[in-house]
Amino acid sequence: MRISAHYGLNKNQAQLDFVDVDTTDDIAVYIDPSSIRRLEGMWAEECQILLATFFDTVLDAVRHRDKGRVSSLLGKLSEPNETHLGVSRGKSRGRGMGKGMSNDLAEKLSSSQAAQTGLIEELEDTALFIEGVGKDIVSDITTNVIRGALITYTQAMCDFHGIPTETVHSGPVWNSASKAWEDGYTDLPVASHQKLLMVPKVIVRRSLHLSKEDYYRNHLIPVLQDEELDNPASQLVQTAKSGRRFVNRQDVRNFHGDSKPAVVRLSLERPEVYNHYKQVKRLAETAPLTNEQLAESGGGLPPDYDALLEAVLETPAGRDYATTYHHNIEALLSALFYPSLSMPIKEAEIHEGRKRIDIRYMNSSQEGFFRWLRQHHVASQYIFVECKNYSRDVENPELDQISSRFSPIRGKLGILTSRSFKNKDLFLKRCRDTALDHRGFVIALDDDDLQQLVNDVKRSLEPPTPEEIETGDPIVRPSRHEYSLLHERYERLVN
Structure with missing residues (x-):
């Protein structure tokens, strides 16, 4: 269980x-x-x-x-x-x-x-x-x-x-x-x-980022092959009918050995090879397991984004259902934004408990929009979410509330969710005013926006159709972590 x-x-x-x-x-x-x-x-x-x-x-x-x-x-x-x-x-x-x-x-x-x-x-x-x-x-x-x-x-x-x-x-x-x-x-x-x-x-x-076999096969063996080709006395060099000299990879493995003691010996004689391997691996980041892969490993069910969204949409607007809405928003966003955002904390306290944040996520992204923020020097160690289950429009006080949680150390980007906007364009302009006043970046999302995010994520996970496989011309699908809607909203804040 x-x-x-x-x-x-x-x-x-x-x-x-x-x-x-x-x-x-x-x-x-x-x-x-x-x-x-x-x-x-x-x-x-x-x-x-x-x-x-x-x-x-x-x-x-x-x-x-x-x-x-x-x-x-x-x-x-x-x-x-x-x-x-x-x-x-x-x-x-x-x-x-x-x-x-x-x-x-x-x-x-x-x-x-x-x-x-x-x-x-x-x-x-x-x-x-x-x-x-x-x-x-x-x-x-x-x-x-x-x-x-x-x-x-x-x-x-x-x-x-x-x-x-x-x-x-x-x-x-x-x-x-x-x-x-x-x-x-x-x-x-x-x-x-x-x-x-x-x-x-x-x-x-499912496995370690560093691999003995990967290191041996793709880094040590090519160096050993070159050494053998440069060695006039090598017994491993063969000549093809075309006259090209070559060294068989398996012959290198058999001659030098591929046990761990052999790998140690070969690496100590060529320390630059392992140093280069480590440098390459530091640049080649491994992605966390997806929710689908984790569900498969643990025998669970893959995420049902439609059901998570439906729970949000079916929550009645108004103060009486604020806690339910908060709970359902966290469940949806945690599924949508993993692994870019992780370690959520509800009612996170700042300023010695004098202020609270509905949801605070750690920005753990390795690609996509949230990684792009860090690369473009937007303070985003944490991403803040405020949930407004209002039956009325969100206005300036709510915008000021979330921006007051920002700081250069914690982060200066947040998401404000609301059920709908009577004048959405006006509120987005207010978000832009906040950004231009250097008070941080607030991305506003209503129910329709959440639907678009769900659609984009589902589309990114679609396998190639039989027609695409047959023709070898698959349709380019959006990246799982790109979140184009968020990127568009951010660009509107700064341009």
């Missing part, structure tokens, strides 16, 4: 910011530390600091040949069954950091030339150079190291959805300041007699 069903949330994966895992079994997705490094925002920065300080401390102990310190640091790593990520047979029990694995890893790292020489710099590098380390181990270690941040996130999600918690043992928590493990008690949800840690959808993947 998934978390949503266990707690009667009446929401599916598309409406939830966390991975809606089964409370007893695992699902085959993993936390990739590379995905965390690409996020912005305070929560992501905390995770980045935790990961950097922990692994730097481990590597420092390795390079000082302090095996006792290495064993002490890695000895606290355990099976993070409370996230229910990874692969196990039947009941979740963790196939990654099993019993004895932390001692084995400590021994392998301590004796690793890759770790001692600086070839290994980050946690995910171990999956390429340390025997027995793969995506499951890297995910488990990451979970252990960022457990404190995951506890904070889980508590926020429990508050958001009204999920009850109990006081339980926290498990080891890494302290980035003291560079030591701590533990104690904290409040977490408990299901099936086991505490739960919720994991944001934006940091899970």
Whole structure:
């Protein structure tokens, strides 16, 4: 039974910011530390600091040949069954950091030339150079190291959805300041007699961003082929009928080896190759799993955008239904804007609680409109949403309300939803006045606009038709993350 069903949330994966895992079994997705490094925002920065300080401390102990310190640091790593990520047979029990694995890893790292020489710099590098380390181990270690941040996130999600918690043992928590493990008690949800840690959808993947096979096949082998061609004594060089000299890729693999020790040796002899690979991978960002992919991995249903929109449209206008409208808008926007926007908080407090924001999202975009904002130097670490279920027109006071929540640190772009506008053009002009006065950018959306956003997203997800496949001339569909309506409204504010 998934978390949503266990707690009667009446929401599916598309409406939830966390991975809606089964409370007893695992699902085959993993936390990739590379995905965390690409996020912005305070929560992501905390995770980045935790990961950097922990692994730097481990590597420092390795390079000082302090095996006792290495064993002490890695000895606290355990099976993070409370996230229910990874692969196990039947009941979740963790196939990654099993019993004895932390001692084995400590021994392998301590004796690793890759770790001692600086070839290994980050946690995910171990999956390429340390025997027995793969995506499951890297995910488990990451979970252990960022457990404190995951506890904070889980508590926020429990508050958001009204999920009850109990006081339980926290498990080891890494302290980035003291560079030591701590533990104690904290409040977490408990299901099936086991505490739960919720994991944001934006940091899970089906595989790691760094891949030994990708590195070997696409970066090491071409270099080795060139070296063999330049070597007059090479036994791997062949000559084609045309006279062209070539080296077969499989021959290179057979001659040099492709085990992890072989990859370490070859990389230490050619450190520039791995450095280049890392640079290439930093530029080639991996997209978070879609709601459809997550639903498939967890055995759930894909998002029903029409049903989410219908819930908004059927909400009667007026103060009596303001809370329902707020709830339905959040469900719709969270599904529409994922993964560009994540980690929603309702009634987010600012100015020491003197002001509140209906919904605050973290801008976690890697492409599309919300990424474009950051690239064009629009303060947008967070995106604010104000929901107005009025039976009358929204006017200047409501516009001033949302703009007063802006700041260069938090962000200066928000979305104001309203049921309809008697004079929509006039209100859009008022939004432009706010922008021209340097008070921030407010994008106004009514029910018709929400319908257009839903239509655009659905169209972007349509598969090619049989006719398009047959002719090989598919229709160009809008990008899932482009949100052309938002872009048009923003352009109207500034031009």
